[in-house]
Amino acid sequence: MVRIVVTGGTFDKTYDEIAGRLSFRETHLPEMLHLGRSRVDVAISALMMIDSLDMTDADRAQIAQVCADATEARIVVTHGTDTMVETAAAIAGRVTDKTVVLTGAMIPYAFGSSDGLFNLGSALSLAQALPAGVYVAMNGRFFPWDRVRKNREAGVFEEI
Amino acid sequence: MVRIVVTGGTFDKTYDEIAGRLSFRETHLPEMLHLGRSRVDVAISALMMIDSLDMTDADRAQIAQVCADATEARIVVTHGTDTMVETAAAIAGRVTDKTVVLTGAMIPYAFGSSDGLFNLGSALSLAQALPAGVYVAMNGRFFPWDRVRKNREAGVFEEI
Amino acid sequence: MVRIVVTGGTFDKTYDEIAGRLSFRETHLPEMLHLGRSRVDVAISALMMIDSLDMTDADRAQIAQVCADATEARIVVTHGTDTMVETAAAIAGRVTDKTVVLTGAMIPYAFGSSDGLFNLGSALSLAQALPAGVYVAMNGRFFPWDRVRKNREAGVFEEI
């Protein structure tokens, strides 16, 4: 069983055609797992649905708490890319005996050109394959939480 | 560096609009890696482009040979799903010191509803994360080559 | 009210992931009209679901009959491209007081790269705008039924 903790981010942004702007509605996770023909036993916690630039310390503490409280030893967290590394650090401060993999997307899943499905396949697999620890999975790669940063100019994650 | 060995399969089938049927042209791998914003250093060997039901023992021997000869210790093989497990066995008979992950798709990547991008994200990550061995990565899961079969009625891979 | 008569064709082909080949299931018409945010009052007759190369004279007679019997004066017929012009002729032999527009697709709608949605927008609009007559709408153009042929080498419809 893998726990998937949904927090929002570009991953789950959608286009509100009445308001004419990006917004959040429901998570696309179930649809994406269906598309990927996933047969992994998962439990989804739709914890929050926010842009990671708007995420507060209290939000991060809550995410870390949910990971600490989870009965599953393998966890995927979907998250906005801008502060993914900060949240990874917050989780690492609370959780040491589980495999937690954070992922997100540069382009909303609802866009045809999204990297979201690729990243979800990546994160879900890594959550099952990696030893205990907190990781960021983006760009087909994975990084321990304390050895990665987002290069905002290039729009990619890189090792530090 | 990850070596990606392309052999065809549903993954890479496309629609020939003049002939009105499915066919193979070039592999979609580079386009898929681009879509996934992959920053993994890869080398692609477009070895063959065939339906795995048409794959011969000689074809499998060639694939195993390419894996054995590769200088990379981490290899992804894209393959039709119907005989993926047979090819995995052929590779396992030749390669023991590398991580080889076979993947494919139930629906062609060129279709909007394909599982291909999800599976590629999965396989590429697993090739980097798993210890030496030959694995099949499908349905968000991964299996050692000798503990998996395709359930053709259900269209999924399962443990044996 | 526009009557839409569905006969199959590439337009409605889908990928059978268990059998690993193209096949027909249900028509995509309602989904396509939804995607196009269509507010046209339509009635859909899912008459047959066949490849137009397999269409018999009896099939064509039935399609013409349905068009003749329809109470609507404006009709769209979705059809395989290979014998679309033959069916247009069969309809023209039976129907003289209605606007009938045949359309189809070179690529199945279920493929990301389909021309189907473009063609449906085209045909549905033309059915409302054109005077009585039987027309083929493909490639963004429209042709009276007796002044068009499919160029099979190029995969386009052209004036004769």
Add this chain to the structure above:
Amino acid sequence: MVRIVVTGGTFDKTYDEIAGRLSFRETHLPEMLHLGRSRVDVAISALMMIDSLDMTDADRAQIAQVCADATEARIVVTHGTDTMVETAAAIAGRVTDKTVVLTGAMIPYAFGSSDGLFNLGSALSLAQALPAGVYVAMNGRFFPWDRVRKNREAGVFEEI
């Protein structure tokens, strides 16, 4: 020959993955015509690339001028939906001897779920089929410029 005048609107919005928001880059028109396998002889004027809520009277005057100056008798204008009707009125005040069809999209073309391709097929066909006049083509329907309004609550165009 059909003249296509591009002015921006939701139709052409794209997702800027570095900035994390919707923006305009180049028009998707050529790509959309390619996808629709259009064989209509077109000339594209990429006049401006703006949200129609930001469109000024001077912008509308410029669009009307371009339509008046065009040597083609058949014109498609792509436009944001919010003030499409105002621009249609501005064009109608300048152009009386040409067929001008305005269209747009409720969802950006770059999103998988866009109505843009459907609307473009519709508008391009109507520009060829309708007599001289200025029209709005949305929701599979078409309206003379002075008998339509956008219902912003429902997100659809309706007759007045």
